[in-house]
Amino acid sequence: MNPGQPIEGLDLRRMGSGVVILVVGGILAAVALVATLRHGVTEWSYALVFGALIAIGETVQFRVDRSRNRAPIATSAALGYAMLRGPSVGMPPELAQVIAVTAVATAAGIVPRAIAGLRWDIVVSCRRGISVACAAAVFEALTRRDLAWNGEWVEALWIAGAMMAGVLSAGLSDAVIGAGQATERYNRPFPAALRDELVVMTRIGMAMGITAILLATGTSLIGHWAPPVVIVPLLLTQFAFRRFASAQRTYRATVRSMARSTEIAGFSSPGQNARTAQLAVAIGNDLGLTPARMEALEYAALLSGVGQLALADPSPGGASLLRTREERQRAAEIGASVIERSGVLDHVAEIVRHSNDPYRMGRANNPGIPVESGIVNVALAYEQLVGEGTGQSPDKAMESIGLGIGAEYDPVVVESLRRVIGRGFRF
Amino acid sequence: MLAGSVMRPRVGQVYRTSLDYVLVIALYLLSGVGSAILVCAVGALSQDRRHPLVKKIFNGAQSVLCAAAGGLVFHYTGGPRAGEVLSEPWDAIWTTTAANATWLVVNAVLLCLVLFLEGGQPSPTTFIRKVALPTSPSLLGYGLLGMLLAVAWLSGLGFLSILLIFVPLYVSRWALSQYEAERRAQAATMRAFIQVIETKDLYTRGHSERVSEGVGLLGRHLGLSDDRQTALEHAGLLHDVGKVGVPTSIIQKPGRLDDSEMDAIRLHPARGVELIGNIPFLEEVKSAVLHHHEKYDGTGYPAGLGGENIPYFARIIGIVDAFDSLTSTRSYRPARGVEETLDILLQDRNTHFDPLLVDAFVEVIRRHGWKTLDQPAPDGSKVVAIDHDDLSLGSGGGATGNAAGVE
Structure with missing residues (x-):
């Protein structure tokens, strides 16, 4: 089992609650399609233009942060289509038609990705469809169908308000579903997961929502000219985002590679840093740390050994547990000062500095020491006991770590480790 | 409407400049060219007080001139006004884009003029090539937002x-600044x-950073593209x-080293590639790290490549590496x-180096100079390790024979 890895494509066994989302999305799409086919499609041209935008957006989706793929153009286009009104659009699309067009276009956008072997995630696409349906329903409930932009501020404010409400409902529904999924997949506490999703919503979500409003307003006023005019700046923004995302990936790979230097130098066994980081991340998720702190925690766990590079000779098998505490603390101090020198990872340095402090002499009396230090400390110890080569059973390792509760190890972290191991975490 | 537009939102300087021209384009459509120029003039008066007067005057004049030039084009291409925007969107799109292009050209010309008069760095041509184009x-593209602003x-x-x-x-803007931040990090x-x-x-301290600086100088002289320039500096x-x-014991071992x-x-070039292999650098970075100890006559390591078979970046780094050493x-x-x-x-x-690249490097160093740092004085009393760069220099061509310490 590897809880850190995102699922791809159609892998029903590993989807968990994703199956529910998939079924709800599928039923919604099927019902909407049938209803639309029976009533006939109104305003074909707009359905085609927005459908094409959604499909293109779906095809050029990309990943920011480490979370999941995002398709800002598809989201904005679908939300925009849901909120069209006169004067340019004579017969605004009905709820069923909005959902049907979104569903068909999304499917059309995924096909090229699947053929090209790129990452695609049907559950994420379904979530997008469900949130668009929410927005369309709220918007339709708040505005009459014949309400149109006529240049008066009363109508304009009313429609804009309904749009805001629609976009907000889309964001909220997606945040709740997303938080549920994060809870299931990474065992994060639900409130923490919801908080993280809401934070993301106020950033990327707001940008997508505002763009959708701009798209809908523009199209309602100047018709077919609006989508290209909105899409050009949007594509430029997406391009800037992609560059940022790729720089971010490069940076992360750099930190990981630097961490591996201790393995190449013989200070730690192959994969040791990665295993320690994997466990530290699982514990961090269990304790519901914020994404920023999770990132620092992962880096700290990866880099906890770099201080050894400045020490003379590698210890056999990289077992830093065998060395004296003074030596380990000195290595941690050196490592922290190395990391600090980069000038951008100060928080990581702070975690590493205290990662070898015993709980009783450190965090128990000094609340300034981050809990992440305790996590790294426990993860290092557990990896030493269970990791490749030494091969104790998890139960036995848990037992020896349990002996150090309160003195060597932070009780909160050990409790969390017990839960993580109990759920079946294995390296 | 005009009075309202004059009250520009008070946001950071960076956002203001990009917001400025979007606002001006919207103003062309909403209230005409005259008011757009007026807004620029008023905006020029409310600049940051800390700027020197000359700069303020230039900035103000620049924005007024740009707005006027763009406005002229907008006017003579028959740009629509107010209500017409909604009925003739295509006219609005192409006239504002034409005005926007004019604005950019005038802006670039004015900046080039200043750069030319000041005569410093960067030169006008570099500015056009690296910034303006x-x-x-x-x-x-973002200028279209001005037209959307008018519509909304x-x-x-x-x-x-x-x-x-x-x-x-x-x-x-945020994505752009984050990109820069990640790169710096x-x-x-x-x-x-x-x-x-x-x-x-102790003695090789700062070597890698100096090599990076040296290959950077040479790369700029050779006119590499931005991507490759960055890659070369990373490789250095x-x-x-x-x-x-x-093992530290080998690096610090006194005297000559035996074969093992x-x-x-x-092994160190291969180890280096093993370490950085997962970082999504350009492929050239990895090959440069692997082959930086190859020699032009084929007597280097690890692959014994010779001549043009040695990757370009590796040849560059080989020269600067030897030079700094x-x-x-x-x-x-x-x-x-x-x-x-x-x-x-x-x-x-x-024998060792690519002749053309050596010539280029010598020219660059003679022109720019090279600052050598204060370093610990050689300690004659101790027999200490011989740096691997010196070793590779000494074992091949006879010309550098005493570089290996056999004095």
Whole structure:
């Protein structure tokens, strides 16, 4: 089992609650399609233009942060289509038609990705469809169908308000579903997961929502000219985002590679840093740390050994547990000062500095020491006991770590480790 | 409406400049060219007080001139006004885009003029090549937001429309600044890491960063593209990263090394590639790290490549690596002078190095100079390790025979 890895494509066994989302999305799409086919499609041209935008957006989706793929153009286009009104659009699309067009276009956008072997995630696409349906329903409930932009501020404010409400409902529904999924997949506490999703919503979500409003307003006023005019700046923004995302990936790979230097130098066994980081991340998720702190925690766990590079000779098998505490603390101090020198990872340095402090002499009396230090400390110890080569059973390792509760190890972290191991975490 | 538009939102300077021209384009459509120029003039009066007067005047004049030039084009191409925007959107799109293009051209010309008059760096041609041309397509694209602003304003939303336009602009700025931040973070992290690896030997301290600087000078002289320039500098910084895999005892071993110890040293390029293999650098970075100890006559390691078969970046790094090594102090010998070292490089230009690149490098160093740092004086009383760069220099061509410490 590897809880850190995102699922791809159609892998029903590993989807968990994703199956529910998939079924709800599928039923919604099927019902909407049938209803639309029976009533006939109104305003074909707009359905085609927005459908094409959604499909293109779906095809050029990309990943920011480490979370999941995002398709800002598809989201904005679908939300925009849901909120069209006169004067340019004579017969605004009905709820069923909005959902049907979104569903068909999304499917059309995924096909090229699947053929090209790129990452695609049907559950994420379904979530997008469900949130668009929410927005369309709220918007339709708040505005009459014949309400149109006529240049008066009363109508304009009313429609804009309904749009805001629609976009907000889309964001909220997606945040709740997303938080549920994060809870299931990474065992994060639900409130923490919801908080993280809401934070993301106020950033990327707001940008997508505002763009959708701009798209809908523009199209309602100047018709077919609006989508290209909105899409050009949007594509430029997406391009800037992609560059940022790729720089971010490069940076992360750099930190990981630097961490591996201790393995190449013989200070730690192959994969040791990665295993320690994997466990530290699982514990961090269990304790519901914020994404920023999770990132620092992962880096700290990866880099906890770099201080050894400045020490003379590698210890056999990289077992830093065998060395004296003074030596380990000195290595941690050196490592922290190395990391600090980069000038951008100060928080990581702070975690590493205290990662070898015993709980009783450190965090128990000094609340300034981050809990992440305790996590790294426990993860290092557990990896030493269970990791490749030494091969104790998890139960036995848990037992020896349990002996150090309160003195060597932070009780909160050990409790969390017990839960993580109990759920079946294995390296 | 006009009075309202004059009250520009008070946001950071950076956002203001990009918001400025979007606002001006919207003003062309909403209230005419005259008011757009007026707004620019008023805006010029409310500049940051800390700027010197000359700069303020120039900035103000520049924005007024740009707005006027753009406005003229807008006027003579028959740009629509107010209500017409909604009925003739295509006219609005192409006239504002034409005005936007004019604005960009005038802006670039004015800036070039200033750069030319000041005569400093960067030169007007570099400015056009590196700044003006790459940014203009996106500025042209974001100009469409001005037209959307006018449409949203006319819809009855009024001031709220500015909010709608501001968010996409802000997000793109944010992404751009984050991109820069990530790039800086990466560079800083790699430098910090290299410094740790170099702590093993007092005398090679700073070597990788100096090599990175040296290859940077040579790369700019050779006119590499931005991407490749960055890649080359990264490769220069990381070329010895594999030394982390060489046991400290060998690096610090006094005197000559036996064959097995030499083999351990010869492994360091491969170790380096192993270490950085997962970082999505350009492929050239990895090949440069792997082959930076190859020699032009094919006697180097690890693959014994010769001539043009040695990757381009590796040839560049080989030269700068040798140069910095010779101009640095080693425990067993003092540093050589820059001119003396350049002569050594020129003597070896066919055996060790790519002759054309050596010539280019010598030219660059003679023009820009090279600052050597204060380093610990050689300690004659101790027999200490011979740096691997010196070793590789000494074992091949006879010209640098005493570089290996056999004085």
